[in-house]
Amino acid sequence: xxxxxxxxxxxxxxxxxxxxxxxxxxxxxxxxxxxxxxxxxxxxxxxxxxxxxxxxxxxxxxxxxxxxxxxxxxxxxxxxxxxxxxxxxxxxxxxxxxxxxxxxxxxxxxxxxxxxxxxxxxxxxxxxxxxxxxxxxxxxxxxxxxxxxxxxxxxxxxxxxxxxxxxxxxxxxxxxxxxxxxxxxxxxxxxxxxxxxxxxxxxxxxxxxxxxx
Amino acid sequence: xxxxxxxxxxxxxxxxxxxxxxxxxxxxxxxxxxxxxxxxxxxxxxxxxxxxxxxxxxxxxxxxxxxxxxxxxxxxxxxxxxxxxxxxxxxxxxxxxxxxxxxxxxxxxxxxxxxxxxxxxxxxxxxxxxxxxxxxxxxxxxxxxxxxxxxxxxxxxxxxxxxxxxxxxxxxxxxxxxxxxxxxxxxxxxxxxxxxxxxxxxxxxxxxxxxxx
DNA sequence: CCGGAAATCCACCGAACGGTTGATGCCGTC
DNA sequence: GACGGCATCAACCGTTCGGTGGATTTCCGG
Numbered sequence: 001x002x003x004x005x006x007x008x009x010x011x012x013x014x015x016x017x018x019x020x021x022x023x024x025x026x027x028x029x030x031x032x033x034x035x036x037x038x039x040x041x042x043x044x045x046x047x048x049x050x051x052x053x054x055x056x057x058x059x060x061x062x063x064x065x066x067x068x069x070x071x072x073x074x075x076x077x078x079x080x081x082x083x084x085x086x087x088x089x090x091x092x093x094x095x096x097x098x099x100x101x102x103x104x105x106x107x108x109x110x111x112x113x114x115x116x117x118x119x120x121x122x123x124x125x126x127x128x129x130x131x132x133x134x135x136x137x138x139x140x141x142x143x144x145x146x147x148x149x150x151x152x153x154x155x156x157x158x159x160x161x162x163x164x165x166x167x168x169x170x171x172x173x174x175x176x177x178x179x180x181x182x183x184x185x186x187x188x189x190x191x192x193x194x195x196x197x198x199x200x201x202x203x204x205x206x207x208x209x210x211x212x213x
Numbered sequence: 214x215x216x217x218x219x220x221x222x223x224x225x226x227x228x229x230x231x232x233x234x235x236x237x238x239x240x241x242x243x244x245x246x247x248x249x250x251x252x253x254x255x256x257x258x259x260x261x262x263x264x265x266x267x268x269x270x271x272x273x274x275x276x277x278x279x280x281x282x283x284x285x286x287x288x289x290x291x292x293x294x295x296x297x298x299x300x301x302x303x304x305x306x307x308x309x310x311x312x313x314x315x316x317x318x319x320x321x322x323x324x325x326x327x328x329x330x331x332x333x334x335x336x337x338x339x340x341x342x343x344x345x346x347x348x349x350x351x352x353x354x355x356x357x358x359x360x361x362x363x364x365x366x367x368x369x370x371x372x373x374x375x376x377x378x379x380x381x382x383x384x385x386x387x388x389x390x391x392x393x394x395x396x397x398x399x400x401x402x403x404x405x406x407x408x409x410x411x412x413x414x415x416x417x418x419x420x421x422x423x424x425x426x
Numbered sequence: 427c428c429g430g431a432a433a434t435c436c437a438c439c440g441a442a443c444g445g446t447t448g449a450t451g452c453c454g455t456c
Numbered sequence: 457g458a459c460g461g462c463a464t465c466a467a468c469c470g471t472t473c474g475g476t477g478g479a480t481t482t483c484c485g486g
Contacts, residue, residue, distance in 0.1 A: 018233070019233035019236040023233065115229070162406050162409060164471090166472085175436085192375050194377075196372045196373055196375060199412040200373035200412050200421065203416045377441090387463085388466085391464050396443090398462095407443085428486090433483105436478080441472105443470105445471100450465080456459085
């Protein structure tokens with residue numbers, strides 16, 4: 001009784017990575033690579049057209065990102081299991097993907113055998129997490145973090161630029177008292193006591209990023 | 214008059230990436246992939262044994278990293294051109310690699326054709342830089358940055374933890390006046406005016422890292 | 427309707443910061 | 457010896473921050 005091959009779609013903006021993944025599954029008759037997508041929107045279209053069992057999905061892609069694509073697949077009722085394969089395991093990346101419906105989350109340092117096993121597991125509908133992501137999720141259960149509001153994030157970005165509360169107030173057309181309220185809320189949510197620690201924590205959680213955008 | 218193939222060695226700790234690169238050059242008779250290494254030390258040994266024309270080298274690898282490997286290759290007089298292929302374009306990554314002797318520096322979003330071209334260029338001994346790395350180097354020529362001293366880095370780390378100057382002084386067994394001197398030197402060197410901006414700039418320059426180490 | 431979250435705002439006050447203007451001592455290099 | 461960089465230290469002072477203890481309005485979900 002031979003099982004049908006696991007049908008796979010690869011979504012990653014890096015050609016090197018797409019080739020690498022394709023190469024890993026190419027010689028194995030248990031898998032069939034249906035196609036490749038360079039961004040989330042293309043992944044959704046190909047998934048609708050080709051009906052893969054598993055989609056290997058990067059998160060940070062230009063144009064439509066991975067989380068948006070996962071949500072769109074769910075909205076369209078697509079049955080494919082989404083296994084995230086990405087470089088990043090920050091809160092900012094992991095949680096939205098899992099909340100959007102990803103069946104698994106792996107990092108790109110995953111070896112060949114482990115990746116093959118993970119794809120099989122995901123095809124069965126079972127969850128697969130890399131150790132660092134599993135650890136992070138356990139940590140979140142113990143110390144749930146409140147998300148910063150949009151306004152708080154705006155204030156945080158200006159803090160990181162070195163703006164005083166007064167300057168921030170002028171930039172956002174609000175009073176300095178309001179800025180201070182936001183600042184204190186940021187401290188409470190991030191569990192810190194001053195601006196410098198808030199900025200450091202924000203970088204480590206992916207709330208602030210290394211690019212200037 | 215057919216030219217001999219460019220002989221290539223791949224050094225990257227990610228199996229997916231090694232496979233991807235190998236796949237890119239596999240069908241092209243102008244290139245010959247000699248082997249793969251999972252870290253810098255292995256790359257050096259293979260380069261000595263196989264004499265590649267070009268080594269595609271990742272920087273952040275467990276065990277011996279890429280910069281150390283580049284230095285060791287130079288020390289041993291190995292003639293291979295090192296083309297760095299990595300995810301990171303922070304100052305902390307780019308400059309040491311180029312100073313160590315890398316012929317080129319590319320990011321992993323480089324497409325197939327561009328990568329093939331880059332390897333040919335590097336084999337000829339000509340420099341190859343990705344646009345973002347070129348931009349960054351131009352920026353450094355215009356505004357050369359002073360490196361922080363070891364003591365300044367110590368102070369910066371404590372600032373990022375949220376320590377006051379007084380607490381930092383107690384931790385380092387110095388006076389608060391000394392801490393303030395270091396703090397002001399940090400601001401001058403990073404071109405900022407307060408702690409929060411110093412921390413942000415430090416993350417973006419790789420002086421502070423996302424892991425807690 | 428009620429409660430909670432978000433955004434906005436106020437006044438007061440002590441602590442801490444940032445800036446300034448010095449200084450000394452040690453070490454390595456020329 | 458002279459010089460520069462680093463580490464260390466001091467005093468003074470105005471500005472900013474962080475904390476406290478409030479307040480109102482709007483929106484959304486139960």
